[in-house]
Amino acid sequence: MNSLLILFGNLFSKASRFLNLGSGSTWPGHIALFLNSNFIKELLNKNKLKVILIAGTNGKTTTSKLIRAILEKNNKKVFQNTAGANLLNGIASSLISNADFNGKIKKDFAIFEIDENTLPLILEEINNPDYIIILNLFRDQLDRYGEINTIAEKWSNALKKISRETTLILNADDPQVVNLQKSFSKVFYFGIDSQKERSTGTQHASDSTYCPNCNTKLTYNFVNFSHLGDWFCKKCGYKHPQKTFTSFSFYPLVGVYNKYNTNAAVLTAKILGFKDTQITDSLKKFTPAFGRQETLKIKGRKVQIFLAKNPTGFNETLKTIFNLNAKNLLLLLNDRIPDGRDVSWIWDTDLENFSTQFQNITVSGDRTFDMGLRLKYANFKKFETEENFTQALQKALAKTRENEVLYIMATYSAMLDIRKILTGKKMI
Amino acid sequence: MKKYNLTIGWLYPELMSTYGDRGNIITLQKRCEWRRITTEIIEFDLGFKEEDLKKCDFLFMGGAQDKQQQIAAKDLMKKRNGLKRAIEDNIPGLYICGAYQFLGKYYKEADGKIIPCLNILDFYTENPGINKPRLIGNVIVEINSTRIVGFENHGGRTYLGKNIKPLARVMKGFGNNGIDKTEGVIYKNSFGSYLHGPILPKNPKFADLLIKLALEKKYESPIDLSPIDDTLENQARFSIAKRLGIKL
Numbered sequence: 305m306n307s308l309l310i311l312f313g314n315l316f317s318k319a320s321r322f323l324n325l326g327s328g329s330t331w332p333g334h335i336a337l338f339l340n341s342n343f344i345k346e347l348l349n350k351n352k353l354k355v356i357l358i359a360g361t362n363g364k365t366t367t368s369k370l371i372r373a374i375l376e377k378n379n380k381k382v383f384q385n386t387a388g389a390n391l392l393n394g395i396a397s398s399l400i401s402n403a404d405f406n407g408k409i410k411k412d413f414a415i416f417e418i419d420e421n422t423l424p425l426i427l428e429e430i431n432n433p434d435y436i437i438i439l440n441l442f443r444d445q446l447d448r449y450g451e452i453n454t455i456a457e458k459w460s461n462a463l464k465k466i467s468r469e470t471t472l473i474l475n476a477d478d479p480q481v482v483n484l485q486k487s488f489s490k491v492f493y494f495g496i497d498s499q500k501e502r503s504t505g506t507q508h509a510s511d512s513t514y515c516p517n518c519n520t521k522l523t524y525n526f527v528n529f530s531h532l533g534d535w536f537c538k539k540c541g542y543k544h545p546q547k548t549f550t551s552f553s554f555y556p557l558v559g560v561y562n563k564y565n566t567n568a569a570v571l572t573a574k575i576l577g578f579k580d581t582q583i584t585d586s587l588k589k590f591t592p593a594f595g596r597q598e599t600l601k602i603k604g605r606k607v608q609i610f611l612a613k614n615p616t617g618f619n620e621t622l623k624t625i626f627n628l629n630a631k632n633l634l635l636l637l638n639d640r641i642p643d644g645r646d647v648s649w650i651w652d653t654d655l656e657n658f659s660t661q662f663q664n665i666t667v668s669g670d671r672t673f674d675m676g677l678r679l680k681y682a683n684f685k686k687f688e689t690e691e692n693f694t695q696a697l698q699k700a701l702a703k704t705r706e707n708e709v710l711y712i713m714a715t716y717s718a719m720l721d722i723r724k725i726l727t728g729k730k731m732i
Numbered sequence: 733m734k735k736y737n738l739t740i741g742w743l744y745p746e747l748m749s750t751y752g753d754r755g756n757i758i759t760l761q762k763r764c765e766w767r768r769i770t771t772e773i774i775e776f777d778l779g780f781k782e783e784d785l786k787k788c789d790f791l792f793m794g795g796a797q798d799k800q801q802q803i804a805a806k807d808l809m810k811k812r813n814g815l816k817r818a819i820e821d822n823i824p825g826l827y828i829c830g831a832y833q834f835l836g837k838y839y840k841e842a843d844g845k846i847i848p849c850l851n852i853l854d855f856y857t858e859n860p861g862i863n864k865p866r867l868i869g870n871v872i873v874e875i876n877s878t879r880i881v882g883f884e885n886h887g888g889r890t891y892l893g894k895n896i897k898p899l900a901r902v903m904k905g906f907g908n909n910g911i912d913k914t915e916g917v918i919y920k921n922s923f924g925s926y927l928h929g930p931i932l933p934k935n936p937k938f939a940d941l942l943i944k945l946a947l948e949k950k951y952e953s954p955i956d957l958s959p960i961d962d963t964l965e966n967q968a969r970f971s972i973a974k975r976l977g978i979k980l
Contacts, residue, residue, distance in 0.1 A: 519803055645883070648883060673971055
């Protein structure tokens with residue numbers, strides 16, 4: 305049965321690529337799961353590869369790519385679910401495209417990025433993953449994922465049912481993530497040290513500043529951003545885990561949030577037995593995932609794309625490009641399903657702290673005027689609104705001087721669209 | 733010109749502000765500032781003093797996650813009389829989503845458990861159970877002839893009692909319960925609504941109405957607000973209305 309599904313799936317993918325139908329990537333998995341709901345379980349049980357699951361609101365793609373880079377530079381064979389295909393069918397599809405007719409997968413590692421809503425479903429299918437990395441929990445697309453307490457509860461229940469042999473790698477600085485683990489023996493924590501970067505005021509969109517144990521307001525020795533930091537509860541004594549991996553000798557990406565991603569990846573590599581020098585050497589050659597600080601060149605100007613899809617990610621990205629002395633900014637706000645249909649979240653960002661930083665701001669996307677309005681009410685004086693993507697990009701580029709960088713901050717679908725324009729798939 | 737000042741009380745800014753509702757405070761502040769009306773914001777956090785509510789010319793409270801809401805509700809229950817006095821005394825206020833629900837008699841959870849609310853206004857809210865969808869999406873409602881644009885995302889369905897009026901009529905979207913075409917509640921100068929978006933930035937007329945009510949109540953005389961260039965506000969409104977096929 306599974307052999308046929310694999311054969312059929314691969315034929316289907318080839319055909320859809322050949323016919324240029326696009327979006328062929330998750331259909332084989334969809335059909336395989338429809339015909340055999342145990343498909344994922346059976347294929348994984350048949351193979352001896354190590355499975356790494358990565359969950360969290362922000363940083364999944366970057367962390368996956370960091371781990372993959374370390375593994376591959378050290379001669380391990382790795383496969384992942386493809387970009388954006390982080391639901392069950394995407395995972396089944398990635399198994400199909402990496403399996404031979406007998407269902408054998410000649411790889412050492414599978415890295416799966418998992419969507420917030422999908423983690424409980426995946427853990428029913430894969431109830432003995434070797435590693436689970438949980439990065440953080442922030443408010444994100446409330447219309448799609450719901451509130452973070454609800455997600456945390458679902459995750460916690462799902463984790464109760466899986467094998468105790470699984471190794472958990474958790475963000476110690478996120479109280480709600482720490483609280484997910486109650487009865488695992490193999491648990492490792494990462495975090496980061498107190499950051500002494502330029503302070504940009506307090507943040508509004510903090511999500512988990514109440515004790516997950518007794519609901520008392522948590523006390524922080526320091527906060528790195530949002531609700532991430534060195535926390536403890538004065539009332540019940542619940543506190544940040546002591547033994548935490550917090551710093552490494554080399555960081556390939558800018559931004560405090562990427563320190564977290566890097567520490568998560570490095571800690572995983574260390575647990576897998578890699579030496580610091582092996583890790584550093586691989587990270588030095590690291591290139592970012594698409595749309596995550598990816599740099600492209602167009603018309604002699606450098607363009608750097610940052611995915612910014614929720615208040616915390618948005619604030620941290622602003623802070624990062626602020627520290628890079630950014631002058632030119634293109635803000636793209638879409639409200640399609642992958643972006644979240646509710647754009648209210650832009651009012652939870654701390655744009656006020658950056659009102660005098662940029663010389664050239666252009667705003668575009670489905671919700672051009674909502675973002676424009678946000679800027680107006682955050683005291684920004686000079687900015688331009690342009691609904692048409694291509695024209696907005698042209699305007700922003702025209703105002704960017706040579707040797708300067710145009711920074712683009714975009715929600716998910718906007719990031720994909722602007723990338724298509726920039727990489728020439730849609731001609732400018 | 734007379735110097736005006738407004739004191740705005742923001743109830744539980746940290747706990748009750750999950751859906752961008754802070755934008756309402758920002759909007760009130762800015763639209764006052766642009767007219768040289770000074771504002772002072774009092775943030776009421778857990779354990780605030782009930783009598784401090786009396787210092788406010790306007791009250792605002794937003795929506796939150798269930799857990800945060802429970803923490804805030806427990807605290808606010810103790811100050812119920814102070815809030816009721818303000819509402820009965822015509823102090824203008826805007827109460828969004830969870831805050832709105834909390835002004836009613838009770839909230840019936842998905843499992844049937846009844847959570848008593850402040851019982852200040854005559855309505856109740858029920859969650860129809862986990863198998864019924866949340867009411868989510870862009871929404872346009874009409875208050876008299878003014879059309880209001882927003883985004884709703886709520887599991888609870890609110891049903892108004894006989895002694896109370898809805899804030900608006902639903903033109904597109906769900907409103908209070910998805911059935912009777914009502915949205916929100918209006919009682920004296922208090923407004924309850926499910927609309928996020930947030931509601932005020934894209935609906936400057938409504939924002940100005942609230943400012944005017946607060947000033948007139950405080951200074952006990954009719955006040956005309958100077959106009960503001962609302963081009964961008966209107967562009968934002970129109971782009972959603974156009975998409976939903978509603979004329980504004």
